[in-house]
Amino acid sequence: MTKTQKIVSAGLLVAFYALIFALEQILPARAMLFTVLKKGAIYALVAVSMNMLNGFTGLFSLGQAGFMLVGAYAYGIFTVPVAERVNVYQYFDGGIIQFTVPVVVALVMAGIAAALFAALVGLPVLRLKSDYLAIATLGFAEIIRAVFQWEKLGPITNGSNLLRKFPTFDSFNITNADGEVMVYLSTFVPFVITGVCVFLMVLLLKSSYGRAFRAIRDDERAAEAMGINLFAHKELSFVISSFFAGVGGAMLAMYQTTVQASAFKSAMTYEILLIVVIGGLGSVTGSCVGSFLFIAASEWWLRGLDSGTFMGISAPTIFRSGFRKVVFAVIIMAIVLFYRKGIMGDSEFSLKGIAAFFKRLFGAKRKRPGTEGG
Amino acid sequence: MAGDGRMNILQINELTMRFGGVTAVDGLSMEINDGEIVALIGPNGAGKTTAFNCVTGVYEPTSGKVSFMGKEISRGTSPDKITRLGIARTFQNIRLFRTMTVLENVLAAKHMRTRHNVLTATLQLSRREEKRVHSEALELLEEQGLLHLKDEISANLPYGLQRHLEIARALATSPRLLLLDEPAAGMNPQETAELADTIRRIRDKYSLTVFIIEHHMDLIMRISDRIYVLDFGKLIASGAPREVQANQRVIDAYLGVANDA
Ligand SMILES: Nc1ncnc2c1ncn2[C@@H]1O[C@H](COP(=O)(O)OP(=O)(O)OP(=O)(O)O)[C@@H](O)[C@H]1O
Ligand SMILES: [Mg+2]
Numbered sequence: 001m002t003k004t005q006k007i008v009s010a011g012l013l014v015a016f017y018a019l020i021f022a023l024e025q026i027l028p029a030r031a032m033l034f035t036v037l038k039k040g041a042i043y044a045l046v047a048v049s050m051n052m053l054n055g056f057t058g059l060f061s062l063g064q065a066g067f068m069l070v071g072a073y074a075y076g077i078f079t080v081p082v083a084e085r086v087n088v089y090q091y092f093d094g095g096i097i098q099f100t101v102p103v104v105v106a107l108v109m110a111g112i113a114a115a116l117f118a119a120l121v122g123l124p125v126l127r128l129k130s131d132y133l134a135i136a137t138l139g140f141a142e143i144i145r146a147v148f149q150w151e152k153l154g155p156i157t158n159g160s161n162l163l164r165k166f167p168t169f170d171s172f173n174i175t176n177a178d179g180e181v182m183v184y185l186s187t188f189v190p191f192v193i194t195g196v197c198v199f200l201m202v203l204l205l206k207s208s209y210g211r212a213f214r215a216i217r218d219d220e221r222a223a224e225a226m227g228i229n230l231f232a233h234k235e236l237s238f239v240i241s242s243f244f245a246g247v248g249g250a251m252l253a254m255y256q257t258t259v260q261a262s263a264f265k266s267a268m269t270y271e272i273l274l275i276v277v278i279g280g281l282g283s284v285t286g287s288c289v290g291s292f293l294f295i296a297a298s299e300w301w302l303r304g305l306d307s308g309t310f311m312g313i314s315a316p317t318i319f320r321s322g323f324r325k326v327v328f329a330v331i332i333m334a335i336v337l338f339y340r341k342g343i344m345g346d347s348e349f350s351l352k353g354i355a356a357f358f359k360r361l362f363g364a365k366r367k368r369p370g371t372e373g374g
Numbered sequence: 375m376a377g378d379g380r381m382n383i384l385q386i387n388e389l390t391m392r393f394g395g396v397t398a399v400d401g402l403s404m405e406i407n408d409g410e411i412v413a414l415i416g417p418n419g420a421g422k423t424t425a426f427n428c429v430t431g432v433y434e435p436t437s438g439k440v441s442f443m444g445k446e447i448s449r450g451t452s453p454d455k456i457t458r459l460g461i462a463r464t465f466q467n468i469r470l471f472r473t474m475t476v477l478e479n480v481l482a483a484k485h486m487r488t489r490h491n492v493l494t495a496t497l498q499l500s501r502r503e504e505k506r507v508h509s510e511a512l513e514l515l516e517e518q519g520l521l522h523l524k525d526e527i528s529a530n531l532p533y534g535l536q537r538h539l540e541i542a543r544a545l546a547t548s549p550r551l552l553l554l555d556e557p558a559a560g561m562n563p564q565e566t567a568e569l570a571d572t573i574r575r576i577r578d579k580y581s582l583t584v585f586i587i588e589h590h591m592d593l594i595m596r597i598s599d600r601i602y603v604l605d606f607g608k609l610i611a612s613g614a615p616r617e618v619q620a621n622q623r624v625i626d627a628y629l630g631v632a633n634d635a
Contacts (some may be wrong), residue, residue, distance in 0.1 A: 200496065207495040208485050208504070215471045215482040222469040225430060226459035226487035227547050236492060346473070 006173055013195075020191055024184040034187050036296045038169060039196040041187075043250045044291035047275040048198050048284050049244035054273075055281035055346070056205055057237040058217030063121070063137025064272050066144045067242040069264035070117050071110035073148055074165035075128075076259040077156060083335045084165040089158050096155040103167050107250050114246025117144070126234040133238075141266060148261040149315065151343065163259040190251055197244050202284055213237050243284045278335055282346030298328060299344030380407035382444070383551055383583045384429065389438035389448075391424050391607075398419070398424040400607035401438070406551070413582040413594045416604035417627065419474070422587045423466055425604070427555050429585075430463050431456040441553065458486060462542040462549035466556045472529040476520055476539055479528050481548035482510040504604040529584060533560045545576060552576075554586040558593055566590050570597050575610075595619065603627070 020037065046064055053059050078101045080088050089095035100365065101109065117140070149151065149160040153158045157163075172185040173305045204210055212233050217225040224230055269292070279290025384406040389424050391399040399421040406412045411536055427433045429440050431453040440448040471479050484507045490500040498504075508525050515521045518538040523531065528539060537557050544552060554573070558566045560601045568595050577584050588594050594601065594615070603611040605627040618624055 115579050203498070204492070204496040207492075207498075208481065208488055208490060208507075209492050209495050211474070211478055211482045212485045214474055214478075215485075216474055218471040219469050221432070221453075222465065222471065223482070224453040225457060225463055225465075225469075226543065228453045228481040228482070229452075229486075240492075 016118040017188070017195070017362045021185075021188050024187050025212075025230075029181070029184060029186070036292065037187050037301065038190050038255055038301050040292035042248055042255060043189045043272060043275060043295055045194040045251065046248035046272050046289040047279065047287035047291045048201055049241045049248065051281065051284065051287045052201055052205065052213075052273050052278045053237055054276060055283070056210065057128075057213040057234065060274070061137045061238065061241070062134050062266070062269050063118075063141050063242070063264055064245050065264045065268040066137065066141030067114040067118060067245035067294060068085070068249030068252060068268070069141070069144055069261060070114045071246030072253035072259045073157060073249075073251035073261075074110040074113035074161070074246065074265070075106045075253050076166050078109055079103060079166040081165060083271060088163060088165055089114045089155070089161075091161065091178050092154040093157065095158065102209050107247055110250035111243040111246040115243040115247065117334060118242030119235065122235045124240045126238060129229050130234055138266065138269075141264070141269065145261045145264055157261075160261070163253075164257065166253070166259075168257045170371060183282045190255070193247070193251060197247055198284065201240075201244065207285070209233070209236070224313050228277060263359065274332065280330070280345050280347075283348055285348045286345075297331065304334055344374040380620075382406075383408050383410075383442065384585065385439075385441040385444075386429070387423065387426055387439045388421070389440065390436045391428055391433055391500075392422070392436045393459060395548060396608050397429065399435075399604075402604070402607070402609055404602050404609070404612065406585055408583055409577070409581065410584065410599045411573065411597050413598040413601045414585065414587050414604060415519075415594060416588070420604040420606040422604055423555055424607075426463060426555055426585075426587065429456075429553065435615050448634065454522045454525070457547050460548070460550035461553065462483075462544035462547045463553040464537070464544050464555055464557055466559065468533075468536050468540060468625075470528040470536060470539060470543070473528075474528060475525050476515065476528050476531065477524040478510060479539060480514055480546045483543045484511060485546055488545075512545060514525055514545055518542040518572070532567050534562075537561065541572070541576070545580065549580075549582065551585060554584065554588075554590065556587055558590045559590055566593050569593065570580060571598055 009318065046068060050064055052059070053061050077097060078099075079099065082098055082100060085094040085098065121136055121140050122133075125133050148157045149158075151159045153159065154161075169186040169190055172189040173181045174183040174185065175181050182208070205213070212223070212228050215226065215228060216230060216233060220230060249264075275290045275294045276287055278294065279286030279288070382405055384404075386402055386404045389399055390397065402421075402425060404412075414425060416422055424433065428435045430446065431447065431451055433447050434450075436450070439446055442456070442459055442461060445459070449458065451459075453625040471482055474482065478507075478627070488495075488507050489503050494500040495504075500517075512521065512524070518536060518541060520531075520539055520542060523535065528536065529538060537560070541554070541557065557573075558569050561569060573584060573586070574597060575583060585619055586594070586598070598615055600613060601611075601615055602609060603618060603621075603624050605623075610626045610627055611621045613621075
């Protein structure tokens with residue numbers, strides 16, 4: 001990237017964040033747009049973390065929901081205000097933890113907690129046959145969900161009861177003495193958190209370590225012959241990926257305002273996997289764009305289908321309850337069929353890429369119209 | 375000039391490697407001294423690549439021992455550790471990092487020779503070190519005639535250049551001993567002749583010891599100090615190129631076949 005490109009990209013990024021900030025001040029806080037933006041930001045973070053592992057290191061893990069659960073709990077456990085603990089942990093005498101940490105610290109702790117679990121899972125699995133990682137992480141996600149609901153751990157996890165009253169996205173809004181919101185930040189802050197995390201992951205992937213990850217993905221035997229310690233690098237990628245999944249889990253807790261283990265089902269992992277595949281394995285920007293499109297489609301654009309009509313289509317009554325899911329499934333299948341490598345393939349969204357795209361588009365039109373293939 | 379008084383780099387004792395019923399390498403003993411170019415030849419399926427795989431830790435030998443600079447490496451030493459000790463290799467069936475650029479292939483091989491950790495690398499705190507590695511990588515590419523292709527995806531290179539990239543990548547690990555598995559396969563006579571010069575040049579420049587498997591007899595005869603001949607996993611001859619060339623068993627087992635083909 002040249003210096004000008006860097007400056008222009010940075011400028012666009014600042015403008016984008018400014019736009020988010022402005023929109024939040026102007027539009028009503030309950031607008032659907034913000035639901036999509038908030039949830040999209042969370043899923044984008046987790047999708048990029050999953051892509052780092054599946055797309056860049058070539059390790060197939062299905063533990064995202066499990067690591068998000070750990071992150072969500074770590075966040076909740078350490079941020080419920082001490083005064084509220086008697087109510088929240090009502091069946092466990094207020095629980096055993098009687099202190100709180102600042103939100104930023106709790107976010108980091110959420111990441112570290114998820115990373116620790118990942119290190120433990122990875123230790124036996126990645127040393128021998130990393131083919132088993134998918135099964136092992138899926139199993140981990142199922143087990144951890146049960147463990148966190150276990151009554152014996154109630155004094156810490158609140159058992160099968162909700163964790164609540166901890167700081168949420170709305171807590172970032174700046175209010176005056178009467179509790180009136182002066183500055184809305186409940187969408188802006190999650191964007192900042194995701195932005196910082198994705199930026200760190202991009203730096204990592206661009207570094208020598210990212211290169212080692214891709215070398216392992218391309219050819220394990222050759223990577224090893226070049227002196228790259230397979231176990232150490234796979235474990236590193238897995239632990240870092242899980243760290244950010246943990247942070248994503250903490251953000252999901254903030255978004256949902258409550259935490260309950262039973263919500264972190266494997267369906268969540270599949271949603272994220274779908275985003276990664278749709279966006280393109282090995283494309284960070286693909287995962288980000290894919291995430292917002294996915295959330296917008298599933299939470300917003302296709303919502304109307306369940307109530308019967310959408311863009312003039314009215315669903316027969318028998319389909320009504322699940323119609324959205326049917327349409328959604330068809331769209332996803334179409335994407336996977338026509339864009340086998342995802343929307344972005346393994347390339348990144350960049351100024352140069354956009355310029356090249358338009359050049360190609362117009363150049364191709366002049367020469368042989370319509371022969372340009374995807 | 376071979377052998378006499380020079381430091382022993384690689385020592386193989388009674389090396390045997392079995393795969394189920396197949397004995398790919400059968401009691402191979404040999405040694406390589408500092409600065410030599412030693413060839414391992416033999417008909418297809420003779421066990422040459424398997425011998426390389428035992429030296430580089432891909433396989434743990436069924437029996438026997440491999441030592442590198444006096445240290446046993448045949449048991450419990452993983453391939454990456456062996457590379458870090460100073461043995462590098464190229465692959466017979468080219469194994470480049472296919473989706474990565476030419477330059478990235480070499481940089482990836484420099485990863486473990488870079489003084490950094492995941493934090494300093496991510497936060498770009500080891501810039502000076504990165505610069506050093508980068509310029510060394512460019513130098514290696516220049517040497518192999520690949521500099522102008524540095525940003526090309528490696529899988530798109532023509533075959534001959536992919537083999538040169540394999541050599542550049544192996545050199546990037548800063549080896550003492552370089553193993554080349556059929557580096558001239560798929561090259562035309564002109565390219566093969568140039569390869570001979572390249573091998574000698576890098577041997578001198580980087581004070582390497584070279585252990586080479588090749589089917590091109592003219593290349594082998596030109597560059598090797600000594601030759602070992604394998605047939606059905608067994609060593610059938612060894613010595614200076616002229617001696618080996620005149621050996622009747624070698625002619626029967628290998629050269630005869632090669633000349634017919
Ligand atoms: N991983 C393996 N599993 C089973 N058999 C193997 C394995 N690797 C090699 N062999 C067998 O060992 C024998 C020696 O193979 P090797 O590849 O070492 O021969 P080579 O001398 O390198 O031949 P070429 O000149 O064709 O490369 C062959 O019969 C081969 O089929
Ligand atoms: Mg071979």
